[in-house]
Amino acid sequence: MAVPELTPEEKEEVMGKRKWIAVATGIAVALAMAAGGALAADDVIKIGACQPITGRFAFAGVSINAGLQDYINFANENGLVKGKKLVYIYEDTGYDTDKAVATFKKIMAKDNPVIMYGESTGQGKAIGPELNSRYKVLYGSTSFSSELADPKIHPYSFVSGPTYSDQFGILLEYIAKNPKGKGKPKVAFFYSDTEFGKDPIPYARNRAKELGIDVVSEIVTKVGAVDVTTEALALKKAQPDYCIFQGYVLARPMPASDLLPWLEKNCE
Amino acid sequence: MRIGDFKETYAADEAIFRTPAVRAWMVALGSAMLVFPFLAGDYLLYLANLIGVMIIGALGLNILTGFTGQISLGHAVFVGVGSYTAALGATRLGLPFYLCIPLGGAAACVAGGVIGVPSLRVKGLYLAIATLSAQVILEWVFSNWDSVTGGIRGINVPPATLTGVSLNTDFRVYFLIYAVTAAFTYFARNLFRTRVGRAFIAIRDRDISAELMGINLFRYKILSFMVSSFYAGVAGAVWVYFAKVITPEYFPLSLSIQFLAIVIVGGLGSIHGTILGAIFMTLVPELLKAGTEAVKPFFPNAMSYLFPLRDILFGALIVGFLIFEPHGLAEMWQRVKRYFALWPFRS
Numbered sequence: 001m002a003v004p005e006l007t008p009e010e011k012e013e014v015m016g017k018r019k020w021i022a023v024a025t026g027i028a029v030a031l032a033m034a035a036g037g038a039l040a041a042d043d044v045i046k047i048g049a050c051q052p053i054t055g056r057f058a059f060a061g062v063s064i065n066a067g068l069q070d071y072i073n074f075a076n077e078n079g080l081v082k083g084k085k086l087v088y089i090y091e092d093t094g095y096d097t098d099k100a101v102a103t104f105k106k107i108m109a110k111d112n113p114v115i116m117y118g119e120s121t122g123q124g125k126a127i128g129p130e131l132n133s134r135y136k137v138l139y140g141s142t143s144f145s146s147e148l149a150d151p152k153i154h155p156y157s158f159v160s161g162p163t164y165s166d167q168f169g170i171l172l173e174y175i176a177k178n179p180k181g182k183g184k185p186k187v188a189f190f191y192s193d194t195e196f197g198k199d200p201i202p203y204a205r206n207r208a209k210e211l212g213i214d215v216v217s218e219i220v221t222k223v224g225a226v227d228v229t230t231e232a233l234a235l236k237k238a239q240p241d242y243c244i245f246q247g248y249v250l251a252r253p254m255p256a257s258d259l260l261p262w263l264e265k266n267c268e
Numbered sequence: 269m270r271i272g273d274f275k276e277t278y279a280a281d282e283a284i285f286r287t288p289a290v291r292a293w294m295v296a297l298g299s300a301m302l303v304f305p306f307l308a309g310d311y312l313l314y315l316a317n318l319i320g321v322m323i324i325g326a327l328g329l330n331i332l333t334g335f336t337g338q339i340s341l342g343h344a345v346f347v348g349v350g351s352y353t354a355a356l357g358a359t360r361l362g363l364p365f366y367l368c369i370p371l372g373g374a375a376a377c378v379a380g381g382v383i384g385v386p387s388l389r390v391k392g393l394y395l396a397i398a399t400l401s402a403q404v405i406l407e408w409v410f411s412n413w414d415s416v417t418g419g420i421r422g423i424n425v426p427p428a429t430l431t432g433v434s435l436n437t438d439f440r441v442y443f444l445i446y447a448v449t450a451a452f453t454y455f456a457r458n459l460f461r462t463r464v465g466r467a468f469i470a471i472r473d474r475d476i477s478a479e480l481m482g483i484n485l486f487r488y489k490i491l492s493f494m495v496s497s498f499y500a501g502v503a504g505a506v507w508v509y510f511a512k513v514i515t516p517e518y519f520p521l522s523l524s525i526q527f528l529a530i531v532i533v534g535g536l537g538s539i540h541g542t543i544l545g546a547i548f549m550t551l552v553p554e555l556l557k558a559g560t561e562a563v564k565p566f567f568p569n570a571m572s573y574l575f576p577l578r579d580i581l582f583g584a585l586i587v588g589f590l591i592f593e594p595h596g597l598a599e600m601w602q603r604v605k606r607y608f609a610l611w612p613f614r615s
Contacts, residue, residue, distance in 0.1 A: 054575045054576050054578070091557070092557065092575045094553075094579075097517065097518065098318060101511075102311060102315060102554070105310040105311045105438075106310075108310065109309045109310045109311050110311075125422070125424070125515070126511055128512075128513070129427070129436065129512050130437075134437070195420050195517060198411075198419070202414075
């Protein structure tokens with residue numbers, strides 16, 4: 001509030017005593033405001049989020065968090081929800097299922113938002129039984145697992161886009177319709193050894209068989225692998241017509257022509 | 269001030285809780301733990317349950333590492349074996365929780381016995397690597413044996429039911445977890461007053477001397493692995509009824525290391541140190557998090573720098589502990605106790 005945004009160099013100064021007094025005063029003000037805010041609760045719609053700001057998914061969590069925050073600011077500034085103000089409440093989970101569930105319960109107990117946003121498939125599954133029986137809030141997450149999209153098991157959970165399996169299905173159908181050369185199209189699956197990397201693979205194998213696509217190679221990379229030369233060589237050796245990557249978080253969707261310049265700009 | 273330690277009967281010599289003061293404190297602790305779930309909210313209850321499960325698992329590792337001197341980097345997968353066995357027992361065979369929990373322990377016990385075999389020949393760092401291989405192999409089995417473990421998607425488990433009451437909330441599971449935790453803490457505390465427990469300690473202190481004194485090293489080392497894994501398996505089985513879903517992601521190497529950290533921070537070869545360690549390792553990150561949450565409104569744009577600061581601080585705290593109190597939280601606790609027992613004299 002009163003303290004402006006700091007550069008990392010300035011952060012040490014903040015630890016000074018005087019600033020702490022300012023912070024303490026600020027906390028008191030914030031508490032007073034929170035108490036005041038409680039009175040006007042009818043005009044506020046709370047949206048909670050458990051975000052992996054730290055941990056190995058942080059590269060995505062930070063951006064997703066900023067994105068949600070931006071949209072909520074945008075909605076407030078333009079009055080998209082008539083007469084109501086959206087409030088965004090987020091906490092860090094460290095991309096750890098236990099901590100994510102704890103964070104979920106903490107936010108629910110403290111703020112009782114009407115919408116919750118989660119970090120992973122693991123969290124969605126772990127929170128599922130209690131979401132159905134106790135919390136009954138609208139739940140979305142950074143997961144496109146088909147299990148979470150199943151209204152029978154997870155009626156309160158919504159997946160905002162095609163599931164991992166659907167994404168694979170769409171690509172495989174495109175490949176079946178646009179074969180390169182003669183004979184069966186040859187496809188390689190290249191995926192990470194993560195929950196979201198492996199989730200659609202069984203479905204994809206079946207779908208490929210149904211569509212008459214030859215899966216020539218399945219290559220799995222380790223989590224956090226920096227050097228994937230051997231995997232890339234294996235891919236080259238398999239000589240596929242198409243390769244489907246799954247379980248990596250790179251960038252927004254973009255046309256193939258933009259990809260190489262983007263990679264050159266963003267990767268070394 | 270206490271001036272001596274006199275015992276007039278065998279019963280007094282054998283008592284676990286030796287002085288009236290200790291007994292009074294234990295009663296106070298027990299009643300506080302019984303009252304706690306009625307007062308605490310969801311979040312605190314969840315953390316309390318998490319601590320309970322970690323205590324059971326870490327007690328197992330302390331029996332192996334702290335009391336028998338055998339290092340293990342595969343403790344998490346024994347927890348996993350217990351979890352999967354209990355989950356399979358509950359879903360495929362429809363067994364009640366009071367059978368699934370010992371069953372999970374038994375399965376982990378067998379796995380631990382097998383993994384413990386190399387401990388006769390290899391020691392120290394070499395044993396660490398041997399147990400690490402168990403971690404890698406079993407973790408791979410969890411995520412790839414689809415027909416049994418459900419692969420990466422895991423198994424969803426229905427809540428435990430006791431005489432028709434479904435233990436489907438943290439409040440109800442709390443009593444299950446802490447009943448098991450109390451029983452296993454009591455067992456561990458007693459174990460080291462028996463022939464077997466003393467054999468473990470003798471092996472830790474000097475295995476060659478222990479062997480010369482007639483302790484069968486192979487038998488007792490395997491036994492230690494089995495007891496330790498039984499604890500891990502029970503922790504895993506209880507975990508199943510708490511989390512209601514298990515996936516291979518729950519049992520990574522980092523969990524094994526976390527158990528090791530609990531045991532080291534708490535105090536090697538100390539039962540109440542294990543409990544303090546589990547509380548420390550679970551609560552301190554949450555407290556640090558609460559700290560960053562408190563300053564969040566003032567630096568809304570610096571969160572991606574502030575949050576990782578927490579992990580650095582937590583790491584620094586652990587290093588600080590190791591330097592200033594190598595015997596862990598247990599020793600710190602003893603020092604505080606001594607201070608009050610000897611007051612007004614210096615200890």
